[in-house]
Amino acid sequence: MGSLFRGEPMCLAQLFLQSGSAYECLSELNPNVSVFQRKFVNEVKKCEEMERVLGYLVQEIKKADIPLPEGDVAPPAPLLKHILEIQEQLQKLETELREITRNKEKLKRNLLELTEYTCILEVTQRFVRRTAEYESQLHANYEEFPSVENEPSADNNCMHRLGAKLGFVSGLVHVAKVKAFEKMLWRACKGYTILNYEELDECLEDPDTGENTKWFVFLVSYWGEQIDQKVKKICDCYHCHVYPYPSSTEERKAVVDGLDVRIQELRTVLHKTEDYLRQVLCKASESIYTWVIQVKKMKAIYHVLNLCSFDVTNKCLIAEVWCPVADLQNLRHALEEGSRKSGATVSSFMNTIPTTQPPPTLIRTNKFTSGFQNIVDAYGVGTYGEVNPALYTIITFPFLFAVMFGDFGHGLLMFIFALLMILYENHPRLKRSQDEV
Structure with a gap:
């Protein structure tokens, strides 16, 4: 409640990250940061290429009407040594899918051409019989003009x-x-x-x-x-x-018989190709959710690394961050854990530095108080150390709403709607919503 009443005490910290462990250290911190491009441009481009491949896979999976499973827990950011494996898997999967799709389209086009040819031969056979009735007229005009059936x-x-x-x-x-x-x-x-x-x-x-x-x-x-x-x-x-x-009639019959055999063979091959394509897409759909989250985290980490600056030796990344005083211990633990995962010989560390700059305002909320805090933030965010009025809006906002709609009918409808939102808060469709009215 103290955090909701006033903002969190903040301090300015300076991080010293070893180049070899910078990725793992930031993956242990906060991956959801703004987008910039500096020294890690190539890594960001690789992430964007993987996002393109994932977008193609998702499109093909949806086109095949295969459900996309979603996990309850977001997977962690992959280790630096596993990024190349993910990239190779995605490239291999994209190449295989494009080849299968290309073969499938080629088979469908060939089948369509054979079907068209069969229809043409069936209909033109009636034309020939109809034309035979006018054969006497053709003979009269052009003497010994040959019959169209010969x-x-x-x-x-x-x-x-x-x-x-x-x-x-x-x-x-x-x-x-x-x-x-x-x-x-x-x-x-x-x-x-x-x-x-x-x-x-x-x-x-x-x-x-x-x-x-x-x-x-x-x-x-x-x-x-x-x-x-x-x-x-x-x-x-x-x-x-x-x-x-x-x-001739004999040639037409031979062509029709050959077309029937080829159409049957093409349908069999096309059916097997579609089955194999569906198997590949079903297997890819099992890992697509994990890959999408991991690639997004990788890209976010490299964007954060672009915010850092190198020291004179170009072996250490330096970054200045605002951190709540209560989370300093968690920050140190995250740096130690990232250094351990990367196997770096020199651990990354942090120092607090004095500053005269006004710290940013951080107010911790939960899923109940965040709605009221958003109402207050819509009018303006308070300065550092200012009393937070969101605590009072928890009482005043429902009261003013009741004054505007002070009847039992509106109150009952609002209660039912709020109850449904609480009961179905974990529904996948509600989780994917963009908070649009």
Whole structure:
């Protein structure tokens, strides 16, 4: 209560930290300090790189709908000799995940292409049957023009006489571009093409956006090398997915059978790849919470080390800190413990130095009194040794609130809300809140 009534007695201390034990000493002290960059820039950059890798891992874990476990107790800062091990583990894990993800995306793209090709062959088969009905009209216009159901080489003499051969281009075009695609073919080829198209019953994934989209299957029939080049350029202009068209019924059947086998194999491999990816992510999720906390503490420690200055020998770090008189013994013990963990031959130590500077105000609070102290600090922090009014607001603030809402209904609602906050204070969602209204 004395600490709440007035600020803690403070003193200015000077720390002498050996370079080899400075990291461990500061890890035993307070890691939550302001951010600066001085002599330990490379170490801070390594921590930022590890934070980037951890951010990528968290993103992939959330994308796979894997829960992220959280520990009740924050892990301590890692020892200096363990930092390299953590960095190597994260780099190895990132490389493995990126390789698995890249292979998975490649398999999915190949599977999508084979599925598109299968759909095209199924739909264009109906086009061929429909075109056969107009075969008599084609024969009337072009004499011995070969049937679209037979191979183009069925009548070589006729093709040489016409100076061209029948060609086909099949593929998929986006539903929003099919009308413009049809007009462009008609105008550019001057009507010397036959376009058949039909909408697919199912939606297929767009490889560029990853969204399910409606597609149209088209089959362009033409003859002549110049028309062939024009048709292919137009298909490329409208970002059509073009696939080779079989020239005979037997070839079409062989292609369909081969596609069915390859699709089944790709689905099996893709399923195993996804299972392995999930196993790797589940294993990483077990340690992700510890790694995130440890990297944050490492980065904070190096930022604090950047605040220190070197002595003339560049072997000892010197820092001046404000410390409560009651915690001087704890500070000495922390320096001794850090020196012991680092194995330094010379222990780090501290000295109190006299000063005429006004010390900062430190008022210790708990989870009950911190709310009232925050209300007082919102208006201004008292000077060193000034009486702290937060002790009186514990009584005056609820009283004034009752004056403003002096009825049983509001009081009951406030009581229920406060009771729920107390009962669920350790809930993970409340712990992750940013204190926003």
